[in-house]
Amino acid sequence: MTPHMLTRSLDRGATIFLLVVAAIGVLIPLSNLLLPTGSFLHVPTYLVALWGKYVCYAILALSIDLIWGYCGILSLGHGAFFALGGYAMGMYLMRQIGTRGVYGNPILPDFMVFLNYPKLPWYWHGFDMFWFAALMVIVVPGLLAFCFGWLAFRSRVTGVYLSIITQAMTYALLLGFFRNDFGFGGNNGLTDFKDILGFNVQADGTRATLFMLSCLALIIGFLICRSIVSSKLGKVLIAIRDAESRTRFLGYRVESYKLFVFTVSACMAGVAGALYVPQVGIINPSEFAPGNSIEAVIWVAVGGRGTLVGAALGAVVVNYAKTFFTSGMLAPYWLFMLGALFILVTLLLPKGIVGTFNSWWEPWKAKKESAAEVSAAAEDGVTEPKMAE
Amino acid sequence: MNVMDTRATSAMLYLDGVHVSFDGFHAINNLSLTLAPGEMRAIIGPNGAGKTTMMDIITGKTKPDEGTVLFDGVTDLTRLDETRIAELGIGRKFQKPTVFESQTVQDNLLLALNVDHSVKGTLFWRGNKAESERIEKVLEIIRLTDARNRLAGSLSHGQKQWLEIGMLLAQDPKLLLVDEPVAGMTDVETHLTAELLKEINKTHTVMVVEHDMTFVRELGVKVTCLHEGSVLAEGTIDQVSSNDRVIEVYLGR
Numbered sequence: 001m002t003p004h005m006l007t008r009s010l011d012r013g014a015t016i017f018l019l020v021v022a023a024i025g026v027l028i029p030l031s032n033l034l035l036p037t038g039s040f041l042h043v044p045t046y047l048v049a050l051w052g053k054y055v056c057y058a059i060l061a062l063s064i065d066l067i068w069g070y071c072g073i074l075s076l077g078h079g080a081f082f083a084l085g086g087y088a089m090g091m092y093l094m095r096q097i098g099t100r101g102v103y104g105n106p107i108l109p110d111f112m113v114f115l116n117y118p119k120l121p122w123y124w125h126g127f128d129m130f131w132f133a134a135l136m137v138i139v140v141p142g143l144l145a146f147c148f149g150w151l152a153f154r155s156r157v158t159g160v161y162l163s164i165i166t167q168a169m170t171y172a173l174l175l176g177f178f179r180n181d182f183g184f185g186g187n188n189g190l191t192d193f194k195d196i197l198g199f200n201v202q203a204d205g206t207r208a209t210l211f212m213l214s215c216l217a218l219i220i221g222f223l224i225c226r227s228i229v230s231s232k233l234g235k236v237l238i239a240i241r242d243a244e245s246r247t248r249f250l251g252y253r254v255e256s257y258k259l260f261v262f263t264v265s266a267c268m269a270g271v272a273g274a275l276y277v278p279q280v281g282i283i284n285p286s287e288f289a290p291g292n293s294i295e296a297v298i299w300v301a302v303g304g305r306g307t308l309v310g311a312a313l314g315a316v317v318v319n320y321a322k323t324f325f326t327s328g329m330l331a332p333y334w335l336f337m338l339g340a341l342f343i344l345v346t347l348l349l350p351k352g353i354v355g356t357f358n359s360w361w362e363p364w365k366a367k368k369e370s371a372a373e374v375s376a377a378a379e380d381g382v383t384e385p386k387m388a389e
Numbered sequence: 390m391n392v393m394d395t396r397a398t399s400a401m402l403y404l405d406g407v408h409v410s411f412d413g414f415h416a417i418n419n420l421s422l423t424l425a426p427g428e429m430r431a432i433i434g435p436n437g438a439g440k441t442t443m444m445d446i447i448t449g450k451t452k453p454d455e456g457t458v459l460f461d462g463v464t465d466l467t468r469l470d471e472t473r474i475a476e477l478g479i480g481r482k483f484q485k486p487t488v489f490e491s492q493t494v495q496d497n498l499l500l501a502l503n504v505d506h507s508v509k510g511t512l513f514w515r516g517n518k519a520e521s522e523r524i525e526k527v528l529e530i531i532r533l534t535d536a537r538n539r540l541a542g543s544l545s546h547g548q549k550q551w552l553e554i555g556m557l558l559a560q561d562p563k564l565l566l567v568d569e570p571v572a573g574m575t576d577v578e579t580h581l582t583a584e585l586l587k588e589i590n591k592t593h594t595v596m597v598v599e600h601d602m603t604f605v606r607e608l609g610v611k612v613t614c615l616h617e618g619s620v621l622a623e624g625t626i627d628q629v630s631s632n633d634r635v636i637e638v639y640l641g642r
Contacts, residue, residue, distance in 0.1 A: 004515055005513070228512065231511065231512050231513070231514060232499070232500075232511040232512075232514035233508065233511040233512040233514070235492060235496055235499070235500055235511075236500065236511050238489065238491060238492060239489045239492070239500055242489050242490060242491055242492075243487050243488075243489060245450070245471070246483070246487045246488075246489070247500075248470075248471040248472050248475070249448060249471055249475050249480075249481050250475055250500060250501055250506075250556070250560060251472055251475035251476045251503065251506050251560070252472060252506050253472045253506070253507075253508075254472070256507075256508050257508055260508045
């Protein structure tokens with residue numbers, strides 16, 4: 001990222017968003033760690049973990065908005081990349097347990113002892129090192145997305161057909177990870193984590209740090225997405241979204257562009273999953289469930305497709321609502337409410353929360369600006385039209 | 390190495406014995422046509438004559454079943470895809486104006502400029518003076534300077550047609566394929582478009598598909614009439630429009 005890309009990417013909305021995330025990222029952990037438990041402003045640890053989860057979902061939503069909102073690729077399988085990143089982190093955490101497991105085996109995680117694995121499968125090697133696991137968090141989802149995208153985009157699979165095969169992809173992974181002989185703990189998944197980089201995952205300090213890191217990842221992810229969409233490449237992506245074949249006739253290699261954003265997006269989803277796992281303490285195949293991926297798309301639709309800020313906001317709002325409603329007597333009806341929410345947003349707020357806000361705010365702002373320009377023009381004579389960047 | 394030695398033909402565009410059928414329907418049937426460098430050619434023909442299919446073949450959207458399509462005497466277009474063909478220098482304006490509606494007029498032209506179209510090139514792109522000047526010039530030619538910051542979707546139909554022609558100019562191809570440029574335009578706009586195309590033709594080879602005979606007459610160029618996927622008649626507009634077979638296919642037997 002070069003400086004001009006960064007400055008170009010920061011408009012007012014983006015700056016406000018970054019400041020808010022940074023403030024939350026600092027204030028919540030501080031209040032949790034420094035204020036006394038009885039204090040009115042004290043944030044209890046369970047809330048830190050819960051909000052940490054929301055922040056990870058926001059990163060996932062951001063990654064979906066990058067491809068769906070700007071390039072028109074509706075992936076209904078992004079939960080798969082999130083889960084793969086989560087599994088990579090889970091494998092590291094499993095290897096950290098060592099002899100503290102139920103069976104006390106220094107090498108094999110409990111489920112392998114239980115399932116009579118003679119030795120560690122080859123693909124578990126290296127995960128005892130954090131740097132390797134962290135690399136895999138990005139490489140595995142990225143590689144899968146690259147191979148999947150290479151085949152799909154080159155064959156010009158688009159629209160609903162692409163959505164269906166992404167669903168099939170995550171479903172296939174779901175079935176695979178459910179199997180005990182797949183080597184990832186079957187339907188129980190990976191859990192019972194002890195520590196991360198030597199720190200106890202249950203400790204308040206670790207949770208606060210993980211929360212802070214999640215906010216940092218959200219900020220970095222947001223900056224990457226903004227840099228992409230505010231570059232000329234972003235204009236090409238929108239061109240592909242709106243008129244794909246026209247873009248081809250202008251001499252753009254559409255499949256390369258799609259492959260690029262799809263892979264970047266999958267890597268981001270992987271990072272989100274990796275931050276999610278230590279905070280919730282478990283990763284199991286249900287994270288691959290097709291429903292999860294669809295739900296993530298709903299967050300983006302609710303918040304506002306093609307706005308980035310809206311995607312993050314939508315993830316937090318919908319998940320907050322989910323926590324709120326599923327913990328009360330309305331719990332059995334949550335799915336109906338989610339469905340109703342999606343229908344209502346599609347009918348009443350087709351641009352989502354942020355998109356609707358923008359379409360109210362921007363004409364007003366433009367009016368104010370053009371008025372200012374006219375008065376400025378009157379003062380200096382002629383205004384030079386500048387090329388928009 | 391002299392390129393002229395390897396040229397199979399001196400023509401800018403050379404089609405010979407091209408066949409295409411869709412599920413048994415012969416859309417293009419033994420079509421042969423040549424376009425000299427710097428020429429402007431009008432293509433007419435009744436609905437279903439294969440005009441748009443021919444453009445699809447030239448731009449790589451449709452692959453012919455058999456036949457030769459040579460660009461600039463050396464390049465076999467039947468082996469290449471749309472992107473590669475656009476890179477070689479063939480630009481296309483669609484029948485229905487296709488501009489990027491959610492982007493500004495200026496950005497539409499920026500996207501069309503024939504500069505680095507790679508992922509890396511566009512990601513790290515920074516505007517430069519030469520590019521802005523070219524955009525400025527095209528805006529002037531297509532008379533949209535004042536509308537530069539408007540969204541392309543908010544333009545009138547005629548303005549969209551012009552913007553698309555402007556995008557072709559920004560692309561600066563060797564060969565322009567223009568499909569029905571004056572459909573839905575007023576008489577004044579039609580006249581201005583004819584002037585614009587004549588101006589463009591001074592530096593580019595152009596192929597225009599059009600139904601509007603007044604417009605074709607105004608262009609004053611060689612006319613090719615297609616019928617059932619092959620050339621029926623070729624010559625000046627007067628020769629072609631007085632040709633008995635042309636009258637027959639236009640009016641029905």
